Amino acid sequence: MHMEFASFPYLSSILAACLLGFGAILLIPARHTMLIRYVSAVFSGITLIITLYLFCAYDKRVGGLQFVEKVPWIPPLGIQYFNGADGFSLPNLLLTGLVFFTGVLTMWRMETRVKEFFALYFVLVTGVFGLFMSMDLFFLFVWYDVSLIPMYLLIAVWGTTRKEYAAMKLTLFLLAGSALILPATIYLFVQSGLNTFDIVALMQPGTFGESQQKFAFIFLYLGFGILAGVWPFHTWSPIGHVAAPHAVSMVHAGVLMKIGAFGILRVAIFLCPQGWQHWSQLMALLAAIGIIYGALVGLRQTDLKYVIGYSSVSHMGIVGLGLSTLTVDGLNGAVFQMFAHGVMTALLFSSVGYIYDQTHTKSVAELGGLSRTMPVASSYFIVAALAGMGVPGLANFWAELLVFIAAFKVYPLRGVLAIAALVVSALFMLRVVQRTFYGPEKEKYARLSDVPFGLGIPRMILAVVLLLFGLFPSLMVDMIETASIPFFNGLPR
Amino acid sequence: MNWLLFTPEIYYLLVSLLFLGASMGGRATPGTDYIAALSAAAVGMAVTAAAVKLEGSLFAGSYRIDLLSQVFKVILSSALFLVLCICAQLNGIRERHRRDFYCLLFLCTVAMMMLVSSVHLISIYLSLELSSYSLYVLVALRKNANLGLEAGIKYFIIGIFASAMMFFGMGMVYASTGAGYLEELTEVLPGFVHDPLLMLGLLLTLSGFFFKLAVFPFHFWAPDVYQGSMNQVAAYIATASKVAAIGILLRVIAVLGEGNAYLIQVLAVLSIVSMTLGNLAAIVEHDVKRLLAYSTIAHAGYVLIGVLSASAGGYSGTVFYAMALLLMKFTVFLVVVQVASAGGNLRIEQLAGLHRRSPLLAMALLVAAFSLAGIPPTVGFTGKFLVFTAAMQKGYFTLVLIGMINVVISLYYYLMMVRAAYLLKPDEALPDLHLSLPLRTLTGALVALMLVAGSFPYPFIQAANAAVRALM
Numbered sequence: 001m002h003m004e005f006a007s008f009p010y011l012s013s014i015l016a017a018c019l020l021g022f023g024a025i026l027l028i029p030a031r032h033t034m035l036i037r038y039v040s041a042v043f044s045g046i047t048l049i050i051t052l053y054l055f056c057a058y059d060k061r062v063g064g065l066q067f068v069e070k071v072p073w074i075p076p077l078g079i080q081y082f083n084g085a086d087g088f089s090l091p092n093l094l095l096t097g098l099v100f101f102t103g104v105l106t107m108w109r110m111e112t113r114v115k116e117f118f119a120l121y122f123v124l125v126t127g128v129f130g131l132f133m134s135m136d137l138f139f140l141f142v143w144y145d146v147s148l149i150p151m152y153l154l155i156a157v158w159g160t161t162r163k164e165y166a167a168m169k170l171t172l173f174l175l176a177g178s179a180l181i182l183p184a185t186i187y188l189f190v191q192s193g194l195n196t197f198d199i200v201a202l203m204q205p206g207t208f209g210e211s212q213q214k215f216a217f218i219f220l221y222l223g224f225g226i227l228a229g230v231w232p233f234h235t236w237s238p239i240g241h242v243a244a245p246h247a248v249s250m251v252h253a254g255v256l257m258k259i260g261a262f263g264i265l266r267v268a269i270f271l272c273p274q275g276w277q278h279w280s281q282l283m284a285l286l287a288a289i290g291i292i293y294g295a296l297v298g299l300r301q302t303d304l305k306y307v308i309g310y311s312s313v314s315h316m317g318i319v320g321l322g323l324s325t326l327t328v329d330g331l332n333g334a335v336f337q338m339f340a341h342g343v344m345t346a347l348l349f350s351s352v353g354y355i356y357d358q359t360h361t362k363s364v365a366e367l368g369g370l371s372r373t374m375p376v377a378s379s380y381f382i383v384a385a386l387a388g389m390g391v392p393g394l395a396n397f398w399a400e401l402l403v404f405i406a407a408f409k410v411y412p413l414r415g416v417l418a419i420a421a422l423v424v425s426a427l428f429m430l431r432v433v434q435r436t437f438y439g440p441e442k443e444k445y446a447r448l449s450d451v452p453f454g455l456g457i458p459r460m461i462l463a464v465v466l467l468l469f470g471l472f473p474s475l476m477v478d479m480i481e482t483a484s485i486p487f488f489n490g491l492p493r
Numbered sequence: 494m495n496w497l498l499f500t501p502e503i504y505y506l507l508v509s510l511l512f513l514g515a516s517m518g519g520r521a522t523p524g525t526d527y528i529a530a531l532s533a534a535a536v537g538m539a540v541t542a543a544a545v546k547l548e549g550s551l552f553a554g555s556y557r558i559d560l561l562s563q564v565f566k567v568i569l570s571s572a573l574f575l576v577l578c579i580c581a582q583l584n585g586i587r588e589r590h591r592r593d594f595y596c597l598l599f600l601c602t603v604a605m606m607m608l609v610s611s612v613h614l615i616s617i618y619l620s621l622e623l624s625s626y627s628l629y630v631l632v633a634l635r636k637n638a639n640l641g642l643e644a645g646i647k648y649f650i651i652g653i654f655a656s657a658m659m660f661f662g663m664g665m666v667y668a669s670t671g672a673g674y675l676e677e678l679t680e681v682l683p684g685f686v687h688d689p690l691l692m693l694g695l696l697l698t699l700s701g702f703f704f705k706l707a708v709f710p711f712h713f714w715a716p717d718v719y720q721g722s723m724n725q726v727a728a729y730i731a732t733a734s735k736v737a738a739i740g741i742l743l744r745v746i747a748v749l750g751e752g753n754a755y756l757i758q759v760l761a762v763l764s765i766v767s768m769t770l771g772n773l774a775a776i777v778e779h780d781v782k783r784l785l786a787y788s789t790i791a792h793a794g795y796v797l798i799g800v801l802s803a804s805a806g807g808y809s810g811t812v813f814y815a816m817a818l819l820l821m822k823f824t825v826f827l828v829v830v831q832v833a834s835a836g837g838n839l840r841i842e843q844l845a846g847l848h849r850r851s852p853l854l855a856m857a858l859l860v861a862a863f864s865l866a867g868i869p870p871t872v873g874f875t876g877k878f879l880v881f882t883a884a885m886q887k888g889y890f891t892l893v894l895i896g897m898i899n900v901v902i903s904l905y906y907y908l909m910m911v912r913a914a915y916l917l918k919p920d921e922a923l924p925d926l927h928l929s930l931p932l933r934t935l936t937g938a939l940v941a942l943m944l945v946a947g948s949f950p951y952p953f954i955q956a957a958n959a960a961v962r963a964l965m
Contacts, residue, residue: 074951076958077882116848138878142869149868152908156916164916168908175868175904179897182878186885186893 009069010054011083011133014093017046018126025119033114037104040118044101047129051097055090055479063087063482065135065200073139078189078196082136087483091339091476092132092255092262098465099254099346100125102458103247106350109357109455110158110245117158120150121247128255132262137185137197140267141178144227144259148174151248151256158245161303166236166243173226173236180223181263184216188271191216203270205490210274217275220268221283228260229316231290238309242362246353249305253312254346258338261319265335269323273491280324284407287320288414295425304355304362307432308348311388314425315341315396321418322403325410331484333402336476340395340469344387347462351381354455358448364432369441374450378437380459385433387466389426395469398477498549498558501541501566502603508533509599516592523591527581530595534574541570541606554674555613559963561812564956565609565740568816572733573602575823576725578935584836585723586634594634598729601627605733609740612675614663614698617741618656621701624737625652628730632722636836644721651714655704662697665690675748682749692755699745705738707786708793709767716778719786724833727782728826731789732819739796739815743808746800747964760801761892768794768899775906781829781839784906785822788865791903792818795867798896799880802887808961810879813953817864817876820946824861824939825910828854831926841910845917851926855914857936862907864943867900872947879954 021043028036058066065084073079085093103121110117127147134140148171155167189197192207201207208216226233237257241249269276294314301307315337322334354377355370356362371378387394390401400422407415451459469476496503512530545563550556576598586594604624611617629649635641669691672678685691704711719727749756771791778784796818799811831854832847833839848855864871877900881893928936946953 074954076954142874145869145874149863152911153915156912164912168905171908172901172905175901176898179894179901182881182897183885183890183893186878186882187890189882190885 007067010050010067011085012069014047014050014097014129014133015126017043017050018122018129022119022122022126025115025122028115030113030115033111036115036118037108040104040122041101043122044104044125047125048097048101051093054085055094058085058087058090058479058482060478060482063486077138078194078198079138080136080196080198081139082198083133084135085133087480088262088265088335089132090479091335092258092342093129095258095339095342096125096128096132096255098343098462099250102346102350102461103250105455105458106250106353107245107247112158117154117245120154121251124150124154124248124251128251128259131259135199137189137199137202137267139197140199140263141182141185144181144263145175145178147256147259148178151252154248155240155244158248159243160245161243162239163243166239170236170240173233177223177226177233177260180219180226181267184219184223185267187219188212188216199266199270208272213272213275214278215275217268217272217279220272221264221279224260224263224268225286225320226260227257228264228320229257229290229313230260230286230320231293231313231317232286234290234294234313234316237313238306241309241312241349242303242305246349246356249349249353250346253308253349254342257312257316258342261316261323261334261338264323265331270487277326280326283320283324284411284414287317287324288411288418290314290317290320291418292421295421295428298425299428302364304352304364304367304432304436305349307364307429308345308352311425311429312341312345314421315345315388317418318400318403321407321414325403325406327406327410328481328484328488329402330406330410331488332477332480333399333404333406335480335484336473337396337399337403339476340387340399340466343462343465344384344394344396347380347384347459347466348388350459350462351377351384354451354459355381359445364435367436367442367445368439369437370445371437372441373445373448376456377451380451380456380463382433382437383463383466385429387470389429390422393470394466395473395476396466397470398473402477495549495551498544498547498551501537501544501570502606504540505537505599505603505606508537509596509603512592512596512599516596521588521591523583523588526591526595530580530598531574531577533599534570534577538567538570538574541566550612552616555616556607556610557612558610561740561743561960561963562610564812564960565736565815566606568736568819569602569605569609569733572729572736572819572823573598575819576729576732578932579728579827579830580725581929581932582834582836583723583725584636584834585725586636590634594631597627597631601631601729602733605737608737609744611741612744614667614673617745618660618663618701621659621705621741622656624734625656625705628726628734631726631729632718634726635721635723640721641723644718647721648714648718651711652704655701655711658697659701662694662700665694666698669694675744679748682753686753695749695756696759699742702738702742702745703763703793705734706742706793706796707735707790708763708797709770709790712767712771712790712793715786715790716774716783719782719789720780720838723836724782724826724830724839727785728823728830731785731822731826735789735793735822736815736819739811742800743811743961743964746803747808749803757801757803760797761889764794764797764801765892765895766794767791767797768896769902772899772902772906775903778906779841781841781844781910784841784910785825788903788906789822791899792865794899795877795880795896798884798889798892802880802883802889804883804886805958805961805965806886807880807883808964809954809957810876810883812957812960813879813950814876816953816957817872817946820939820943821861821864821871821873824857824936824943825865827936827939828858828861831928831932834926841913842917844910844913846919846923847914849925850923851928853928853933853936854926857940858914859911860940860943862911864947866904866907868904870944870948872943872950875947875950
């Protein structure tokens with residue numbers, strides 16, 4: 001085995017930027033909080049620029065795995081440090097870069113234990129980046145767990161509302177997911193007989209028999225499904241979102257749940273396509289229940305963050321539904337939805353973050369008439385809420401459209417029910433918007449100031465991205481198709 | 494007879510005898526004694542490291558020097574050195590017992606070194622007893638006579654019970670096969686697979702090692718002994734003693750070869766019960782040392798997974814795990830000793846505010862806790878991954894799944910320690926903990942080593958692979 005680099009190691013430099021940022025933050029004395037913020041912004045900005053560059057530089061005509069980096073790591077077990085980017089991972093890398101950078105800016109005014117917060121935040125994002133780019137099963141698992149470690153402290157120290165309970169529940173749930181993933185991973189490694197964890201090598205047709213695929217798939221699906229918020233394993237997610245500090249909620253709902261969906265795609269579906277076909281009915285069922293359940297429970301919530309939390313369960317159900325259709329459109333829609341939902345939720349949490357910092361409440365009943373005192377802050381929330389409802393012109397519309405077109409063909413009943421649920425939740429979302437931002441102005445909030453330009457930047461970036469991919473969906477769909485069409489054509493029939 | 498082969502053991506024995514002599518006369522000079530013990534342990538590490546490539550056998554073939562034994566001796570000598578590093582403030586014992594303490598520590602280390610080299614039933618028994626007897630006294634040395642004596646007696650009674658069973662078992666093995674050397678046993682055992690007397694004998698023989706390793710059902714002593722003994726002694730039992738037990742267990746299991754399905758089943762059951770019981774019991778503990786004792790029982794279960802895989806991968810994974818255990822367990826004890834500087838026991842709540850009192854110790858605790866739970870990229874994860882992979886290669890999917898579920902359970906109580914250190918506020922303002930420069934360096938090095946050996950494990954895996962080649 002030898003090292004192999006296709007080009008300048010862009011992917012590793014993303015990780016390097018995260019780790020350098022982490023190291024720099026550790027070295028700065030804790031009292032220089034402003035310096036720590038600037039350092040965080042710079043290093044997270046670098047990762048955003050690199051991911052943006054990769055997204056544009058990816059050669060769509062060639063397709064396949066690009067920017068490949070391979071270094072042997074533990075040769076006796078065939079473990080390699082193997083990174084690559086394709087049409088499935090690039091949208092997620094870009095999403096991570098966006099949420100990472102805007103998350104740092106969202107937390108600009110946070111004052112408690114600043115150094116520790118940003119240090120842990122960097123570790124969290126390192127794991128996420130690593131997972132999206134890794135093409136080695138072993139490393140993929142390692143990155144999965146690396147991204148979990150800091151979550152406990154991030155929520156338990158800097159969170160709100162039942163934070164310790166939420167942090168413990170979340171950590172144990174997600175680790176339980178890894179308890180299902182690791183045995184299945186090792187099982188596949190052993191059964192392949194190839195002595196390698198290389199995903200590209202393991203996904204060759206004929207590596208695993210049908211029964212092996214069916215067996216491993218269910219473990220991988222449920223394990224990653226916990227992280228993806230698949231009903232009935234979603235319960236950690238709303239309370240986790242509510243308890244977490246704003247930037248962590250953003251990463252959490254925006255990116256971390258995508259890790260789960262991405263894991264299902266990259267590991268479970270790539271390595272066990274026959275298992276995928278076998279279990280697709282179950283996947284569709286759980287996804288449809290998730291969509292409906294999330295929407296209905298969301299109806300009863302009075303806390304803004306809970307509203308978003310349950311809408312996330314519902315929207316991640318759409319990703320699951322897309323993955324379960326066994327069609328190209330479904331895959332395209334699912335990956336598009338991962339991206340669009342990530343940006344949208346990040347924008348929602350970022351906006352709620354500002355509103356909460358000003359009003360110190362997240363309760364819909366207590367808020368009201370905010371659009372008069374803080375029109376700009378309100379408009380960001382409303383843009384995101386509209387995106388969540390699937391209004392045309394914003395990115396989510398196209399993603400949901402693709403998934404539902406595919407779902408209608410394959411699972412008509414579940415598709416109709418899921419859309420009905422979404423309409424209900426859209427109506428409810430409008431009521432939340434109406435009560436929070438319109439209606440009579442509350443006296444105690446009359447003096448609050450609107451978002452200053454500097455703090456508005458992160459929301460602006462996210463809103464622009466939603467609009468950009470809403471107006472030019474082909475930018476994203478063309479990218480995803482470079483991966484989904486070849487993958488689909490390569491499936492055994 | 495080539496006495497050069499015996500150098501490390503002779504060295505440690507001599508140091509022990511010197512301290513014995515010193516303890517009988519002369520006024521106590523704690524400062525000088527400590528420096529002497531520490532430097533003797535440091536030199537000892539160098540001696541064992543220099544002897545790592547030696548090979549040969551002694552005492553009519555009952556004592557073998559090979560890479561396996563020498564690697565374990567290096568780990569043992571490092572364990573002794575590390576434990577002595579946290580003995581600067583020996584507040585747990587009376588001043589006049591200091592030299593006895595050093596004498597016994599070195600003596601116990603000799604015994605453990607002999608244990609990992611023993612290849613005859615009798616030499617195994619003798620070295621095991623020698624190490625146990627030193628530990629019984631060490632446990633009972635504690636200044637708080639009630640705690641120490643109670644723990645010492647419990648340890649002693651359960652210990653002699655286990656060793657009686659072991660000796661009985663050895664008798665049965667010898668009676669049915671007529672073989673005392675492990676090598677002879679390897680040859681004759683395949684012919685006796687269905688001999689009930691031999692099976693019973695083997696199980697009873699193993700129970701002596703299970704006692705050392707705190708495997709169910711020989712685990713009862715662990716929580717009480719950890720709690721009752723001085724923090725440093727508990728650290729030594731949790732690290733060195735476990736490492737030695739793993740070493741000899743590997744030797745004995747390797748003798749049995751792969752063919753013994755019945756014994757493998759027994760080991761699998763013991764492993765599952767140890768993991769689950771240890772982890773569940775640890776959840777409700779508030780005394781850090783008792784909690785660590787239960788975590789040791791759980792780890793014994795993980796170790797057994799590697800051992801019962803009975804393959805080169807499983808054995809080398811187990812050796813790696815032994816190194817990992819030493820690092821992570823010791824790091825937690827280092828924190829315990831520093832926080833409970835008066836020499837008392839430590840409750841989890843007393844870790845409150847540690848991240849303000851000493852950010853370095855809090856970080857060490859964090860990394861060690863995650864490593865003990867088995868979360869990457871720490872050394873604890875790599876160890877678990879290696880033994881799990883070996884078990885999976887034998888087709889034990891369920892065992893691996895149960896192991897992983899136990900990892901989730903265990904994370905809960907490790908997180909409770911982390912929570913105390915990072916989240917809880919102490920009831921009264923406690924002063925900052927100032928570590929001496931060498932201790933700070935040591936803590937930093939341990940944290941770095943846990944992460945580096947976890948992320949770049951290849952050289953360590955190679956060393957472990959080379960060491961177990963002697964077994965195959």
